[in-house]
Amino acid sequence: MFSMRTVVFKPDRDFVVTESRGKLYEELLCSINGMYHISCRKEGREVFIPFSFLEKYYEVYGKLTKNRGHEQFEWSHSYSKVFKPTTRYNSSGMFMYFSNYNVEVRDRVKCISATEGVPVSTQWEASGYYYPVQVAQYGLSHYSKNLSDRPPKRKVLEDGNLVTAKWQVPKGASVKRNYDYEKFTHVLEFNSHDSPGISLKLKQGIDLVLSFDLRFLSMNGSLTIFLEDRDRSTIFPVSFVCSPVLIHVLNSSAGSYSTNYGLGSCQNWNQLTRDLHVDLVKGHVLSGRGKKLSKTKLRIHHLLIKGHGQLDNLTLASSNHMGMFYSSADWLVRHQDSSGGWPIGVKRKIASGKADLDPGWYSAMGQGQAMSLLIRAYYRSGKSHYLEAALKGMKPFSKSSTEGGVRAYFMNQYPWYEEYPTVPPSFVLNGFIYSLIGLYDVLSLAPHDQVGDAQLLFDQGMHSLKKLLPLFDTGSGTVYDLRHFTLGLAPNIARWDYHSTHINQLLLLSTIDSDPILTTIASRWISYMSGKRAAHN
């Protein structure tokens, strides 16, 4: 329920009447449902209601804008957008409208881990954890951006062999290039000894995505990128260091700060792909400076390496979406358990104490999004371990929520794959549909003789979806889940961005399933976004 302030209004009789176009313009008291009063206006027989009241009462949106020099007021019933698909959904193509997502800059992403190459979430636990749904969305957004964006500019700076950079090596320090029998390639070996470090000056450029392979032969060491904010003429160092700490920020006296990302066990080869703008922003936030840091003013000033180690494939690019995509895919391969699930290590509270999920739960949405990502990784790379992981990801779909799976039934009859496998079930709509898309992607791209239960799981899920969809329809919007039914609570109304997600998902499904219920319901739900309502009797 939204709260409403009671406005006490004192009629002011000497401010009443002005005249325009022969009509009286008056101040008028409006009694709202006999509960309180607000100040309205009257002109002829028309009464005018102040928008400051309406925006709270109806939660409608409005703003003053200019249209061809004339001021106008834009009334918006909802703030969200629908993406109407123009072609049939393609499992090897972009994932929905995820090319618009910037998962890593979200507030609830603490940073991109330097050891894992994937985002760390703080959504339900401030200390941070890996959330498979977020990891998969990070990967799917970069996969989609790779298809939607222009190809990246990319410059190899040092590969230990054909391309060599001009390192500034102080006295006592050394660099050499030699063949590494573990990596089967030439690498740069550096040793800063007691010097301040080996540096590399870079030509001013706007590209901020840096990739490199790095390992240390010493116990300590670091690779630091010095970023210049040209607006402030300030230098911000971002370091990758031998440390188990995820991210650490040190404020310096000069109004700057340094951001350190831990490499974990740095004596193994680490393959990193870093968006340095994002890396700096996360330090910016942790240093207490907020998240506003313009990317366009940022330049790489120079690099500095310390310690004794090896470096290879140092590359600067405008983007490296596929690198980030494979970081996610590899993370998912590494962290899938023997049940095929990606366990979520935090407690999830649903509806204040009712139906909590203890750490270790799987999410059908996480499984589905991971499958969508892994099967794309298989499609692009041809590597079978991605396929195997995608197929294994289906296993929790056949196991009940009560037994650690994600499968629930509506009234013992309609199977549902639970984003949150609570007992009793919560029947979250958008997560269920994401899980169906994951199944569909596996069906579409996996070899026919290996898809296992994917067809059955998808068909059963679509059958349930079509039957239960009307229960999510409030006549003026949608509910996010069916917890009102299973827990006897107030309906959990979907805010407009979830409402539009529901619609976008139905529109996607309607390109692969011609049942008119999908488009009929999507059209009705679209109409709700501009104030239409279902008829009353």
Added chain:
Amino acid sequence: MFSMRTVVFKPDRDFVVTESRGKLYEELLCSINGMYHISCRKEGREVFIPFSFLEKYYEVYGKLTKNRGHEQFEWSHSYSKVFKPTTRYNSSGMFMYFSNYNVEVRDRVKCISATEGVPVSTQWEASGYYYPVQVAQYGLSHYSKNLSDRPPKRKVLEDGNLVTAKWQVPKGASVKRNYDYEKFTHVLEFNSHDSPGISLKLKQGIDLVLSFDLRFLSMNGSLTIFLEDRDRSTIFPVSFVCSPVLIHVLNSSAGSYSTNYGLGSCQNWNQLTRDLHVDLVKGHVLSGRGKKLSKTKLRIHHLLIKGHGQLDNLTLASSNHMGMFYSSADWLVRHQDSSGGWPIGVKRKIASGKADLDPGWYSAMGQGQAMSLLIRAYYRSGKSHYLEAALKGMKPFSKSSTEGGVRAYFMNQYPWYEEYPTVPPSFVLNGFIYSLIGLYDVLSLAPHDQVGDAQLLFDQGMHSLKKLLPLFDTGSGTVYDLRHFTLGLAPNIARWDYHSTHINQLLLLSTIDSDPILTTIASRWISYMSGKRAAHN
């Protein structure tokens, strides 16, 4: 969906600015969801929206009123009322707020039949039919009025024995009073022969409810009441005649009309209780004069009897609610079939062709309301045939809708008693709750050893109700039924009077069942009536 007119607005720049309290008052274009424009007003930073737009867009209600001499505007989110019970519901007391009902004056009531003494509905068939739900509501409203109104004024005019009227008997006609061996009482025997009829002048009074027992010994005959509209100085005759016709209206040249009610086989004793105002209004409507006919200006001028027959217990009263109540009870006893049902003789169409009901269907609401009425008739009269009919009325509750009963199941699990026993079920909420109240009334007033399945049916129904109630909650109102789920349609939003009926019913149940879900949901639904909404996520 409601339709919205596109308002084309031409900015009119020389009508723009007036000044009040130092703020500019301007005309401003409002763009509504980017779809069309309306003319708004602006004063400082506040934008004012015309109510003529809002009332269509949001279906909200408003009117200009005076409050202590000052004009004000009353904004109403809904138009309906909630009656908060102050005491525990009592099965022998008033039925809900039915004392406010005037069933017989509703447009869809053609008239009160003179043969049956109950209303004839035209709701789903223009030619008219007896609708058990309406018959029961007619009786229950009069039962309730009898408890809420002050006791009637009542004057016996003629009983053939102790009270005798001063009949004006023309030459050739005769009246005599003798003992009737069929009726075991003295009666008035009249014979108008070839005269214009035997008349009785009545003292001017405002009482308009006339009761009498009448039979004819001749083939034809009539009893006519001449009503005077003192505003128009016009006389309107209302006749009860030997005819199979329900109601017949004859316009006369003098700007008046006569209304005839058929007595059917008039050679049997007919016991009539007539609200002459209602009888005249129904003729007024059929004569094409509309339904506006003030009761306070109406007086009985005189009575006229024609033919050869017998008359007894001629009584004039300010009301005769119990007479009307028993008319309904007796009709229900006469028309109950061997399955315990009151079959409804018209086709009922639900959702354009889907799930139609063929003539002969029972309504759980009809059964329940009839049971509420009959058990009260038993309670008041002690007559066992009312009890027997009430108990028999439960029989269709145990029989499936698919087999001619009224019992459906939500997802094979939760029994529901169907106001409209469609296949698939429609799960109408208000009718279901009326059926539960009927069961409760039987449970409360029938002898314990005779209640049969009433307790089981009531308990099962309450269990279903509590479980399924949240499915009727849209977060800003209620749905009338669950047809959106069973037929895959848009939600059938309950208009405000049904919404308040839902609330009133839950509040009634909450006085006999302490489960907090009833009051919790009722409170939430009450809050929707003043614009509150369930929270979104």
